[in-house]
Amino acid sequence: MAHQVPSETTMEAVEQARITVDDVMKRLSAMDKSDPAARGYEKIMKKADDDLKKAELMVKEMKEKVNETGKAPARAKESINPSSGIKRALMAIQNAPKTPRTLREGKDEKVLMKAGLPKFTTTNTGLAISVTPDEVGLRIECKNVFIAGLWFVPVSQGNLVPECAMVFGVDEKFSRWRTSKYRVFGILSERATAAIQYFWSMESQAQQAVEQFLEWLALHKTVLSDVSAEDNRRLAFDASRAIFLPPCVRAFDGDKRPRHPRACVPERQERSERLQQAPQAGQPLPAQPSAAPH
Numbered sequence: 001m002a003h004q005v006p007s008e009t010t011m012e013a014v015e016q017a018r019i020t021v022d023d024v025m026k027r028l029s030a031m032d033k034s035d036p037a038a039r040g041y042e043k044i045m046k047k048a049d050d051d052l053k054k055a056e057l058m059v060k061e062m063k064e065k066v067n068e069t070g071k072a073p074a075r076a077k078e079s080i081n082p083s084s085g086i087k088r089a090l091m092a093i094q095n096a097p098k099t100p101r102t103l104r105e106g107k108d109e110k111v112l113m114k115a116g117l118p119k120f121t122t123t124n125t126g127l128a129i130s131v132t133p134d135e136v137g138l139r140i141e142c143k144n145v146f147i148a149g150l151w152f153v154p155v156s157q158g159n160l161v162p163e164c165a166m167v168f169g170v171d172e173k174f175s176r177w178r179t180s181k182y183r184v185f186g187i188l189s190e191r192a193t194a195a196i197q198y199f200w201s202m203e204s205q206a207q208q209a210v211e212q213f214l215e216w217l218a219l220h221k222t223v224l225s226d227v228s229a230e231d232n233r234r235l236a237f238d239a240s241r242a243i244f245l246p247p248c249v250r251a252f253d254g255d256k257r258p259r260h261p262r263a264c265v266p267e268r269q270e271r272s273e274r275l276q277q278a279p280q281a282g283q284p285l286p287a288q289p290s291a292a293p294h
Contacts, residue, residue, distance in 0.1 A: 018056065021049050111159035112152065112206040120210060125218040136160060137176065140214070142221050144170060146185060150196060150213065151176045162200055165192035165213075183241055184223065184248050187261060191249065192217060198252045219256055223248050229257035236264035 028042050120138055121129045128141040137151035148167045152160035167188040168180045180186050196213045203209040227234050228247040235244040240263035247258035 017052055021045065021052055025049070110200065110204075110206050110209075111155060111161055112210065114154070114158050114160055116207065117160075119207070120214065123211060123214050125214050126221065127214065127218055129214070138210075139174065140217065142218075145221055145224060146170065146188070147172070147174050148192065148217060149174060149176055150192075150210070162196045162210075165189065165196050165217075167192055183238075183243055184245055187245070187248050188220060188223065195252055216250070216252060216256070219250055220248070223258070226258040228260050229255075230259055231266070233260070236260040238264045 024045055028045060031041075114135065117131050117135070117138065121131065123129060126142075128143070130139045131137070132139050132149065132151070136154065137149055140148040140150065142148075146167050147170060148165060150165045151163045153163040155161050164176065166176060166179065167185045168174055168178075169182050169185055172178075172180060172182075180189060192213075195216055196209070199209040199212040199216070200206070203212060224246060225234070226247050228236065233247075235246060237243075238245045238261055240261075245261060245264065247260045249259045249261055250256045
C-alpha cells in the first residue's frame, strides 16, 4: 500500500478552515441566542468545529510520525471534510431570515407539482400545449412547423423536475425515446434541453422557469423561414454536419435573434472560395471537350 505525506495543499486547507470557523464563531457570538435560527447555526458550527479539530489532530499526528520514522502512515479510508458544514453555515448566516421558519420536506426544493401541469395549456405563447398521456410532460405543437415535448422526472410524490426536451417534424412520431430525422430539429432538441435546464437554474420558481422556456421555444415558430441576424442568409453550410442549415440558434437571454450554428462557414469565406475557383481576368477559359465528328 502506498504511503503519502500530507500535502501542503491539505495543510493549508485545514489552516484556512480554522480561520473561517473562528470568524464564523465570532459572528455567531454577536447574534441573539434567543433566536431559534441562531441556535441552529451554532449547533452546525459546533459540529464543524469538532470535525476540524479531528482533522487538525490527524494532520499533526501524521507529521510527527513522518518525522520519527521517515515514512508516512497509510491514509485513512474515511477522510474528514469539515468544509461542507462550514459552507452551509456561512450561507445560512448570509441568508438568515428575519423570522424563524420550519423547514418541511419538499417545500424548499425547486420542484413542479404534477397537478400544476395543466396550467401551462393556457399559456399565451401561440403554441398548442397539452399534457402528455403519461402525465409527466407537455406536448407542444407549433402548427405546420414542429412538435416538441418537455418531459419531467418525479423526485418525490407529486413533485417533478425537468429531464429533457425533444423537437420533431410534424410528419414524425412524437416520443421521448426518439430523435428527429431532421438535423435542424435535432439541433433544436439539444438547445431546448439546455434551455429548460438554464431557466430552471435561473428562475426562483419552477412555474416561471417553464413559462420562460415556452416563450423561448415560441420564438422558433419561423425557424424554417428566418434569416440570420449576422448576415441575412437563410441557409449556411455547416461544416461539422456537412449540410445546409437555417439560423436555428437563439440565445437564452439578451439578444435572442436567430443565428447559424458556429460550425457554419461564414459568408465571406464562401464568397472567397467561389472567387478562387472562378477564372482570373486575362486567363484563358478551360478548354471544352470537342464534339465528336459525325
